[in-house]
Amino acid sequence: MKAIVLDRTLPQGISIQNVTLGPLGDHDVRIEVAAAALNHRDEWCRQGKYANLKDGVVLGSDGSGIVVEAGKSVDHSWIGKEVIINPALHWGDNQRAQSPDFRILGMPDHGTLAEFIQVPGDRIYSKPDHLSLVEAAALPLAGLTAYRALFYQGELKQGQNVLITGIGGGVAQFALQFALAQKATVYVSSSSQDKLAAATALGAKGGFIYSEPTWVEEAKSLTGGFDLVIDSAMGNTFGNLLDVIKPGGKLVFFGATLGNPSEMNVRKIFWNQLTLKGTTMGSDRDFEEMLDFVSHHKIMPVIDHVFNFDQTITAFDRMRRGAQLGKLVLGIMQ
Numbered sequence: 588m589k590a591i592v593l594d595r596t597l598p599q600g601i602s603i604q605n606v607t608l609g610p611l612g613d614h615d616v617r618i619e620v621a622a623a624a625l626n627h628r629d630e631w632c633r634q635g636k637y638a639n640l641k642d643g644v645v646l647g648s649d650g651s652g653i654v655v656e657a658g659k660s661v662d663h664s665w666i667g668k669e670v671i672i673n674p675a676l677h678w679g680d681n682q683r684a685q686s687p688d689f690r691i692l693g694m695p696d697h698g699t700l701a702e703f704i705q706v707p708g709d710r711i712y713s714k715p716d717h718l719s720l721v722e723a724a725a726l727p728l729a730g731l732t733a734y735r736a737l738f739y740q741g742e743l744k745q746g747q748n749v750l751i752t753g754i755g756g757g758v759a760q761f762a763l764q765f766a767l768a769q770k771a772t773v774y775v776s777s778s779s780q781d782k783l784a785a786a787t788a789l790g791a792k793g794g795f796i797y798s799e800p801t802w803v804e805e806a807k808s809l810t811g812g813f814d815l816v817i818d819s820a821m822g823n824t825f826g827n828l829l830d831v832i833k834p835g836g837k838l839v840f841f842g843a844t845l846g847n848p849s850e851m852n853v854r855k856i857f858w859n860q861l862t863l864k865g866t867t868m869g870s871d872r873d874f875e876e877m878l879d880f881v882s883h884h885k886i887m888p889v890i891d892h893v894f895n896f897d898q899t900i901t902a903f904d905r906m907r908r909g910a911q912l913g914k915l916v917l918g919i920m921q
C-alpha cells in the first residue's frame with residue numbers, strides 16, 4: 588500500500604513509499620483510510636524534533652475510513668462501517684493522567700497517512716452522522732486535546748471570559764468552537780488579521796495580534812482579564828499570559844511551540860492565586876465525551892484545505908509556515 592513514511596535521510600524528511608502491514612492481530616481491525624489529517628506532531632517528527640523517532644514508520648494520528656477486516660476477538664459487525672480512530676493508545680484507567688504505556692498513533696506505531704491502517708478494535712468509534720469522512724478525519728487528536736483542555740482541566744463555565752491563543756492552529760480552532768458552544772465569551776490571538784476576522788465570523792468576541800507589543804494592555808482594558816487562557820505557544824509569551832489572566836484564573840497549556848520561558852514571575856502567580864495546568868490529548872472518557880459534544884452541537888471542523896496524497900509535502904510545508912487556518916486534511920480513498 589502507499590504510505591507517507593518518515594525518512595530523515597531526505598531533505599524533506601518524508602516520502603511516499605510502498606509499505607506492507609503485518610498480519611492482523613486477534614484484537615485489531617484493518618481500516619481502508621478515507622482521509623487523514625495533519626497535526627503539528629507530524630511536522631515535529633519530520634523536523635526530527637520528537638522523541639524516539641524511527642525512520643520507516645508511517646506518520647499520522649488522525650484518520651477516518653471503512654473497516655474492511657476484523658480480528659477474531661473483535662465484533663465483526665464493525666466490518667463495512669464508517670469510523671474514526673482514537674489515536675490515544677493505552678491511556679489507562681486514571682482520568683487525571685495517562686499510564687506509562689501511553690503512546691500516540693503515528694510514531695512508533697504505523698499511523699493514518701496510508702491507504703490502510705491496523706489499530707486495536709477498541710480505538711474505533713462510529714463517525715458522527717453530521718460529518719463526512721473528510722470532515723471527521725480532522726477531529727480526533729485536536730478535538731480531544733481541545734476538549735480536555737477546556738472542560739476537564741479548564742473547568743470552563745458558561746459566561747466566562749476565555750482567551751485562545753494562536754487561533755490559526757488546529758487545536759485552537761476546536762477550542763474556539765467548543766467554548767462558543769458552552770456559551771463562554773471567547774477572545775483569540777493570532778499573527779494574522781485575516782485569521783482574527785475568520786474567528787470573529789465564527790463567533791469570537793474579539794482578537795489581538797500577539798506580535799504587537801500593545802496587545803496585553805489592549806486585552807486587559809477591553810475584557811477586564813480572562814478566567815481561562817488556553818495556549819500552546821508558551822516560550823516568552825508566558826509572562827504576557829500571566830498579565831492577562833484575572834486573579835483566581837487559570838492557564839491551561841498543551842504545547843511549547845516557542846520552547847520554555849526563560850523566566851517565571853512566581854510572585855505574580857501566587858499573589859494572583861493563578862492556577863497553571865498542563866494537559867495532553869485525553870482519556871477514552873474525554874474522547875467519548877468530545878464525540879457526544881461535537882454531535883450534540885453539530886460542530887463542523889474548520890478545514891483549511893484538503894490535499895491529495897501526492898501533495899503531502901505541500902501540506903506539511905503549509906503547516907511549517909503556520910499559513911493554515913484550521914486543519915490540513917489528505918483525501919486518500921479514491
Ligand SMILES: NC(=O)c1ccc[n+]([C@@H]2O[C@H](COP(=O)([O-])OP(=O)(O)OC[C@H]3O[C@@H](n4cnc5c(N)ncnc54)[C@H](OP(=O)(O)O)[C@@H]3O)[C@@H](O)[C@H]2O)c1
Nearest residue numbers: 627753754755756757758777778819820841842844867868
Ligand atoms: N500535548 C498534546 O497533547 C498536544 C496536542 C496537540 C498539539 N500539541 C502541541 O500544540 C502546538 C499546536 O499544535 P497544533 O497541531 O494545533 O498546531 P498548528 O495547527 O500547526 O498551529 C500552530 C499555531 O501556533 C500559533 N502560534 C505560533 N506562534 C505563536 C505565538 N507566539 N503565540 C501564540 N500562538 C502562536 C500559530 O497561530 P496563528 O496562525 O494564529 O498565528 C499557528 O497557527 C504544537 O506545539 C503541538 O505540538 C500538543
